[in-house]
Amino acid sequence: xxxxxxxxxxxxxxxxxxxxxxxxxxxxxxxxxxxxxxxxxxxxxxxxxxxxxxxxxxxxxxxxxxxxxxxxxxxxxxxxxxxxxxxxxxxxxxxxxxxxxxxxxxxxxxxxxxxxxxxxxxxxxxxxxxxxxxxxxxxxxxxxxxxxxxxxxxxxxxxxxxxxxxxxxxxxxxxxxxxxxxxxxxxxxxxxxxxxxxxxxxxxxxxxxxxxxxxxxxxxxxxxxxxxxxxxxxxxxxxxxxxxxxxxxxxxxxxxxxxxxxxxxxxxxxxxxxxxxxxxxxxxxxxxxxxxxxxxxxxxxxxxxxxxxxxxxxxxxxxxxxxxxxxxxxxxxxxxxxxxxxxxxxxxxxxxxxxxxxxxxxxxxxxxxxxxxxxxxxxxxxxxxxxxxxxxxx
Amino acid sequence: xxxxxxxxxxxxxxxxxxxxxxxxxxxxxxxxxxxxxxxxxxxxxxxxxxxxxxxxxxxxxxxxxxxxxxxxxxxxxxxxxxxxxxxxxxxxxxxxxxxxxxxxxxxxxxxxxxxxxxxxxxxxxxxxxxxxxxxxxxxxxxxxxxxxxxxxxxxxxxxxxxxxxxxxxxxxxxxxxxxxxxxxxxxxxxxxxxxxxxxxxxxxxxxxxxxxxxxxxxxxxxxxxxxxxxxxxxxxxxxxxxxxxxxxxxxxxxxxxxxxxxxxxxxxxxxxxxxxxxxxxxxxxxxxxxxxxxxxxxxxxxxxx
Numbered sequence: 001x002x003x004x005x006x007x008x009x010x011x012x013x014x015x016x017x018x019x020x021x022x023x024x025x026x027x028x029x030x031x032x033x034x035x036x037x038x039x040x041x042x043x044x045x046x047x048x049x050x051x052x053x054x055x056x057x058x059x060x061x062x063x064x065x066x067x068x069x070x071x072x073x074x075x076x077x078x079x080x081x082x083x084x085x086x087x088x089x090x091x092x093x094x095x096x097x098x099x100x101x102x103x104x105x106x107x108x109x110x111x112x113x114x115x116x117x118x119x120x121x122x123x124x125x126x127x128x129x130x131x132x133x134x135x136x137x138x139x140x141x142x143x144x145x146x147x148x149x150x151x152x153x154x155x156x157x158x159x160x161x162x163x164x165x166x167x168x169x170x171x172x173x174x175x176x177x178x179x180x181x182x183x184x185x186x187x188x189x190x191x192x193x194x195x196x197x198x199x200x201x202x203x204x205x206x207x208x209x210x211x212x213x214x215x216x217x218x219x220x221x222x223x224x225x226x227x228x229x230x231x232x233x234x235x236x237x238x239x240x241x242x243x244x245x246x247x248x249x250x251x252x253x254x255x256x257x258x259x260x261x262x263x264x265x266x267x268x269x270x271x272x273x274x275x276x277x278x279x280x281x282x283x284x285x286x287x288x289x290x291x292x293x294x295x296x297x298x299x300x301x302x303x304x305x306x307x308x309x310x311x312x313x314x315x316x317x318x319x320x321x322x323x324x325x326x327x328x329x330x331x332x333x334x335x336x337x338x339x340x341x342x343x344x345x346x347x348x349x350x351x352x353x354x355x356x357x358x359x360x361x362x363x364x365x366x367x368x369x370x371x372x373x374x375x376x377x378x379x380x381x382x383x384x385x386x387x388x389x390x391x392x393x394x
Numbered sequence: 395x396x397x398x399x400x401x402x403x404x405x406x407x408x409x410x411x412x413x414x415x416x417x418x419x420x421x422x423x424x425x426x427x428x429x430x431x432x433x434x435x436x437x438x439x440x441x442x443x444x445x446x447x448x449x450x451x452x453x454x455x456x457x458x459x460x461x462x463x464x465x466x467x468x469x470x471x472x473x474x475x476x477x478x479x480x481x482x483x484x485x486x487x488x489x490x491x492x493x494x495x496x497x498x499x500x501x502x503x504x505x506x507x508x509x510x511x512x513x514x515x516x517x518x519x520x521x522x523x524x525x526x527x528x529x530x531x532x533x534x535x536x537x538x539x540x541x542x543x544x545x546x547x548x549x550x551x552x553x554x555x556x557x558x559x560x561x562x563x564x565x566x567x568x569x570x571x572x573x574x575x576x577x578x579x580x581x582x583x584x585x586x587x588x589x590x591x592x593x594x595x596x597x598x599x600x601x602x603x604x605x606x607x608x609x610x611x612x613x614x615x616x617x618x619x620x621x622x623x624x625x626x627x628x629x630x631x632x633x634x635x636x637x638x639x640x641x642x643x644x645x646x647x648x649x650x651x652x653x654x655x656x657x658x659x660x661x662x663x664x665x666x667x668x669x670x671x672x673x674x675x676x677x678x679x680x681x682x683x684x685x686x687x688x689x690x691x692x693x694x695x696x697x698x699x
Contacts, residue, residue: 102664109668201665235651239561241643242664253507255560307662307670308439 099203144289264354429676498640
């Protein structure tokens with residue numbers, strides 16, 4: 001009996017302490033909120049243009065965290081740096097750059113992200129639309145698949161030289177076709193070379209690399225599964241990681257000669273950092289980077305099983321999309337970020353990082369949910385029916 | 395009737411039990427309750443079964459490493475005072491303090507990079523031996539006699555330096571053995587120091603050799619602690635993720651690359667989602683608990699060894 005009473009007292013004490021602590025935090029929070037409100041509003045009126053001050057949602061003191069596909073790390077870090085200098089009072093949290101699927105999954109469990117950007121058009125609808133976290137995505141840029149080669153290896157150098165040769169030939173000529181066949185023979189059919197790829201479940205470039213390999217098989221060998229089976233049918237032929245950015249580490253450790261999960265958006269900055277690596281661009285019918293080849297890309301799709309689950313992926317162009325979730329901790333900052341992306345500075349940063357901006361941004365989903373300030377830079381996909389096929393079928 | 399002095403003690407105890415329930419019991423019960431319904435579904439996935447197999451093999455090998463390396467060390471630490479004992483003691487504690495990712499990086503650096511001094515030296519020796527062999531070919535009989543020996547040596551050396559550590563069972567075992575041996579050593583050291591040294595001394599004065607003394611006097615009193623320590627170190631290996639992320643993200647085994655169980659669950663969490671990861675987490679937890687209980691029952695280990 002006595003111990004029961006004591007236990008009750010202990011629980012009461014714990015409750016009181018807890019409530020008191022919570023109250024203390026709440027007070028501190030309110031103070032911080034009023035302080036930053038004034039600062040942010042001054043900054044807004046002095047620095048930015050009319051489009052921003054036209055909308056006045058309540059600024060928030062929540063840290064502004066961007067979650068984006070690993071390959072956007074380079075472009076988005078530049079944009080965030082510009083943002084930091086424009087809005088010094090804004091708390092910018094450590095951005096979360098991982099595979100798009102991983103980013104979307106992270107948001108589902110944590111609700112920490114204010115802007116989410118994916119390297120395909122399907123991740124945001126399939127994960128965040130279905131769990132009711134948002135109902136639109138803006139396609140803001142397109143990039144293309146490339147192959148990163150390790151120049152410190154014989155196979156890597158061979159491929160790089162063949163690629164340089166191919167640049168001199170007329171596309172689709174016999175010589176050109178033959179050179180590309182030789183390139184893909186070294187990469188896929190030679191059992192002594194190992195390729196780095198990312199995981200299709202966590203990273204779109206995982207299945208996009210599979211699409212690319214299938215399209216290369218189709219284009220140069222008249223058989224979509226010829227190269228695909230040679231690589232993905234042999235566990236010792238490839239090394240798989242969750243994001244393509246991790247693959248460069250494998251390459252510098254000498255474990256892979258080629259990285260198939262790569263875009264210009266990460267290859268340009270990364271081959272610059274990692275000495276002894278270079279990237280080769282691919283023909284438009286293979287590189288998933290040309291909106292006029294959508295129907296050609298759709299000739300193939302890929303099916304993959306991982307952790308006991310099987311999924312089929314449609315081969316779409318590599319389009320970057322972004323959204324602001326309903327419960328974004330800092331929606332105002334998220335809006336500033338996207339506006340900055342559409343500013344001349346933002347567009348220049350995208351281009352420098354190998355991303356061709358899509359202007360106006362094509363909105364898939366509910367156009368009504370797009371913040372009013374972003375409307376001048378975006379249009380619903382219904383106005384651009386030629387792009388409808390790059391988005392998931394509803 | 396409660397004495398005034400007893401109240402703080404009871405409050406402290408109540409708070410401690412509350413935290414225990416909230417922090418440890420509640421999450422475990424929740425995970426197992428939610429996951430046990432899907433146990434059959436998890437166990438029907440062959441890639442998950444493979445992951446468990448490879449993890450069990452890896453952890454068992456690591457426990458064996460702990461026994462071989464740890465038993466003499468534990469005896470040494472429990473029985474003798476010597477110079478540098480403090481240093482040895484600290485070295486054994488290092489694995490507990492080093493972040494696991496760093497352990498992975500150290501294993502890669504030491505055994506799978508161009509800084510691998512041991513392999514580099516062995517390769518150099520093999521190279522020198524081959525030169526000697528070539529030089530000897532001028533002397534017919536001598537060459538005929540020595541060549542097989544030299545060749546065997548070269549083959550042995552290149553065989554050793556040919557061992558791959560990244561994404562292999564070797565590397566995985568090296569990483570988890572680094573991390574888990576300490577637990578074994580500490581448990582066995584404590585058990586040995588509880589055995590009265592007088593008995594060993596008496597046996598020695600009666601003429602028994604040190605190894606005979608260890609086998610017939612000490613071992614019967616500490617084998618349960620050894621088994622218990624091996625189990626602890628085994629369990630520690632099963633739960634390892636951080637070092638494996640670097641050394642053996644997937645393990646080449648039976649012609650296939652297989653994720654260790656912890657990496658498998660991580661992949662399921664980031665690739666498919668929380669619900670999927672709960673299914674596999676609960677299954678792994680249940681399997682480990684069953685092995686734990688069965689092992690202890692079989693050995694008749696009670697609490698405290």
